[in-house]
Amino acid sequence: MARERKTSGLPTLSDVAKAADVSAITVSRVLRHPEAVSEPLRERVQAAIAKIGYVPNTAARQLASARTDVIAVVIPSVINAVFADVVRGIYDAVEGTRFQVQLGTTNYSQLKEEGLIRLFSGQRPAAMLVTGVEHTREVTRLLEGNDCPIVQIMDLAPEPVDMQIGFSHVEAAYGATRHLLDKGYRRIAFLAAQMDPRTQRRMEGYSRALHEAGLFDDDLIVTTTKPSSVAMGAALCSDLLARGVGADAVQANNDDIALGTMFECLRRRIRIPQDFGIVGFNDLELMAVASPSITSVVTHRYDMGRRAIEMLLAAMDGKRAERTVDLGYELVPRQSTAR
Amino acid sequence: MARERKTSGLPTLSDVAKAADVSAITVSRVLRHPEAVSEPLRERVQAAIAKIGYVPNTAARQLASARTDVIAVVIPSVINAVFADVVRGIYDAVEGTRFQVQLGTTNYSQLKEEGLIRLFSGQRPAAMLVTGVEHTREVTRLLEGNDCPIVQIMDLAPEPVDMQIGFSHVEAAYGATRHLLDKGYRRIAFLAAQMDPRTQRRMEGYSRALHEAGLFDDDLIVTTTKPSSVAMGAALCSDLLARGVGADAVQANNDDIALGTMFECLRRRIRIPQDFGIVGFNDLELMAVASPSITSVVTHRYDMGRRAIEMLLAAMDGKRAERTVDLGYELVPRQSTAR
DNA sequence: TTGTATGCGTTATCAT
DNA sequence: ATGATAACGCATACAA
Numbered sequence: 001m002a003r004e005r006k007t008s009g010l011p012t013l014s015d016v017a018k019a020a021d022v023s024a025i026t027v028s029r030v031l032r033h034p035e036a037v038s039e040p041l042r043e044r045v046q047a048a049i050a051k052i053g054y055v056p057n058t059a060a061r062q063l064a065s066a067r068t069d070v071i072a073v074v075i076p077s078v079i080n081a082v083f084a085d086v087v088r089g090i091y092d093a094v095e096g097t098r099f100q101v102q103l104g105t106t107n108y109s110q111l112k113e114e115g116l117i118r119l120f121s122g123q124r125p126a127a128m129l130v131t132g133v134e135h136t137r138e139v140t141r142l143l144e145g146n147d148c149p150i151v152q153i154m155d156l157a158p159e160p161v162d163m164q165i166g167f168s169h170v171e172a173a174y175g176a177t178r179h180l181l182d183k184g185y186r187r188i189a190f191l192a193a194q195m196d197p198r199t200q201r202r203m204e205g206y207s208r209a210l211h212e213a214g215l216f217d218d219d220l221i222v223t224t225t226k227p228s229s230v231a232m233g234a235a236l237c238s239d240l241l242a243r244g245v246g247a248d249a250v251q252a253n254n255d256d257i258a259l260g261t262m263f264e265c266l267r268r269r270i271r272i273p274q275d276f277g278i279v280g281f282n283d284l285e286l287m288a289v290a291s292p293s294i295t296s297v298v299t300h301r302y303d304m305g306r307r308a309i310e311m312l313l314a315a316m317d318g319k320r321a322e323r324t325v326d327l328g329y330e331l332v333p334r335q336s337t338a339r
Numbered sequence: 340m341a342r343e344r345k346t347s348g349l350p351t352l353s354d355v356a357k358a359a360d361v362s363a364i365t366v367s368r369v370l371r372h373p374e375a376v377s378e379p380l381r382e383r384v385q386a387a388i389a390k391i392g393y394v395p396n397t398a399a400r401q402l403a404s405a406r407t408d409v410i411a412v413v414i415p416s417v418i419n420a421v422f423a424d425v426v427r428g429i430y431d432a433v434e435g436t437r438f439q440v441q442l443g444t445t446n447y448s449q450l451k452e453e454g455l456i457r458l459f460s461g462q463r464p465a466a467m468l469v470t471g472v473e474h475t476r477e478v479t480r481l482l483e484g485n486d487c488p489i490v491q492i493m494d495l496a497p498e499p500v501d502m503q504i505g506f507s508h509v510e511a512a513y514g515a516t517r518h519l520l521d522k523g524y525r526r527i528a529f530l531a532a533q534m535d536p537r538t539q540r541r542m543e544g545y546s547r548a549l550h551e552a553g554l555f556d557d558d559l560i561v562t563t564t565k566p567s568s569v570a571m572g573a574a575l576c577s578d579l580l581a582r583g584v585g586a587d588a589v590q591a592n593n594d595d596i597a598l599g600t601m602f603e604c605l606r607r608r609i610r611i612p613q614d615f616g617i618v619g620f621n622d623l624e625l626m627a628v629a630s631p632s633i634t635s636v637v638t639h640r641y642d643m644g645r646r647a648i649e650m651l652l653a654a655m656d657g658k659r660a661e662r663t664v665d666l667g668y669e670l671v672p673r674q675s676t677a678r
Numbered sequence: 679t680t681g682t683a684t685g686c687g688t689t690a691t692c693a694t
Numbered sequence: 695a696t697g698a699t700a701a702c703g704c705a706t707a708c709a710a
Binding site for chain 3: 007008012013014024025028032056057059060061062063064065066
C-alpha cells in the first residue's frame, strides 16, 4: 500500500528523464559532465530541462555526493565598513563558480564564534574562511577537525590552522606612529574602541614606536570596549582632551575613530595639522575626501577577501600554493599630518 | 553484494541509535520533539549524542522533509551602509531560530537579481526576502512561483508579491525638500548617483515639492549612474557649482552624497548653513557627529530587516498578519539647515 | 510512547 | 556512451 509522502512538487531528474526518454543518470551527466554524453542525447536532455523548467535539488545532490558547494564565512560584523569590503571581495571571487557563500557574524563574541564554527562544521562545507588567527581552544579544535581547506584572514600567525592571508597589524601601526613622530609630533595618543585581538596588536605597534622614541606615556592611551563608531571617536577624543595631558596627535585604531576625532577638533577649533595630527587605519574611501583629508594606512581588504577565496578554490582543486600570504600595508600621508 | 559508497565518515543518526540502544526515529525525535520521548530514553539518547559528537546532516534532513531552514535574502550591496544596517537587523532576528540566512547581492543589476532569484528559488527556501518592489517580469514570475512566504523591503508598492515592509520614498524626499523650502532656501539642487528605483522616487518627491513652490529648475538636478560614494558626492557638488546656476542648497539622494557635498563646501569655504543648506537621506550615524552636523531623514533600516524576518517567521508559523507595513520616516533637522 | 517500513532526489558503482 | 541499481542520512506515515 502506497504511503504518501510530502514532495517538493517540483520537477525532478526523472521527470526530465521521462520527457527526454533517457535514464535519470544520463540527465545527471548532462548537467555535470556534458562531454561524457553524446551530442544528440545531450541536446534532447537540455531541451527537456528547459521545457520542464527543471532545477536541481541541492539537498539531494549533497546527500548523494557527500559534499556541498558551500563556503562558510565567519566575520565579526557586517556593519563595519572594513568587513563590508572583505565581503565584497569574497562575493566577487565566488561569482561564476559553483560555490555559494554562507555568511555568519560573531559580533566580536568568542561564544558566538564558537557556536557558528560548530554549526558550520556540521554542514560539511566545501571550505571555510574565518576572521582572525586567535581563537578559543575549542574553535581551533573544531577547525582542525574539518577536512576541508580553511583560510584565516586579516592577520598573520606563526602557524595558521591551514592557510592564512593578512598583514602585520603590529608593523602597520608601528609605521603609522613613526610617521607622526617623523612629523614632529611628540605627545601622540592612541584611541581605540572594540578591543579585539587586532586592536591589541595595533596598540602594540604604537607602543613600540613610542617606547623606542622614549615618548611612551600610559596617560595617552584612551580605550573602550564598546563598539567602534564615529561618535565614539569624538567621545574618545573629548576624553583625551579632558585629561589635560598635552596630546598633540592621535593615532586612531581605525578610520571611524579618526574621523570622530577630526570632527571633535573642528568643533573645538583645534587646528589640524598645525596643532594636532591625526592618523587613521584602514583607509576607507572617506579619508581622502574629508576636509582636511586624513592620513591613514591602506589595508587591502577587498583583495584579502578575493584572494582568500581564490586560495580556497585552488586548494579544493588540489593545487594548493602558499600557506601564508602577507598583503602588507601602505601609509598614505594626507593633510591631517601635513605640517 | 555490497556496493561501497563514499560516506561523510561522520556519525549518523543510526550510530547514535545503536549507541543508545534505541531506534533511529527515537533519536530523531529527541532532536526535534524532545517532549514526545520519555525521560529515561531521552537522557540516554542525549548522552549518546554528546559522547559520539553527532551533528545532524542538513542535506539529509532537507531531502527527507522536503523543506529547508534557509531564508534567502537578496540585497543590492553589502558595502552600502544602508544595507549593512538592514542585514544586521536580519541576522539579529534570525538568531536563536532554527533558520539560516542565505545572502545574495545584485550590485544593482537586474540581470544578477534574476540569476539570484532563480538560484534561490531552486533551493526551495523556507522564505524569501527581496529588496525593492520593482522587478523584471521574469523575477516577478519566479517569485510568484515560490510557495514560501516572501517579503519585499525598502519600498512600498500598491500590490506586493506577498508581503512588504518599507516606507514612501516620494513622501520622505518631499518632506526633506519642504524642510529646505521652509528654511528659506530657494535654489535647491538634487544630487544623486546610482539611479535605482528608490532614487527615482526620491527625485520625484523633490520635484513635486519644488513644482508646488514654483521653483523647479531642471538645471538644478545633477545625477550620475555611477556608484554612490562620498567622493562622488563631492564631485557632484563640484559639477553643480561649476554650472553657475546659483544653487543655495542641496537635497542629497543619500548621506554619502550629502557628506561629500559638505566636504566640498568646506574646501571652498562656502558657509553652511548660512549660504548653503544640505539635507541627506537615511541618517547614518555619521550625520549627527559631523561638524557641522547634517540634517537627514531617518529611515528605519535595522527595524526593517528585523521586522521583515519577523513577518516571515510569523507567516511560516501560519500566523500571517499585515500584508503591508509602513515604517514611515522622520526628518531630523541639524546644523546644516539651521538658519 | 516507541518502532517499522519506505521514500525524498540525486550520484556512485558496476555492468553492458 | 548508456543504463540498472543501490546507497546517501533522515523524516514521514502508519502500526503496535
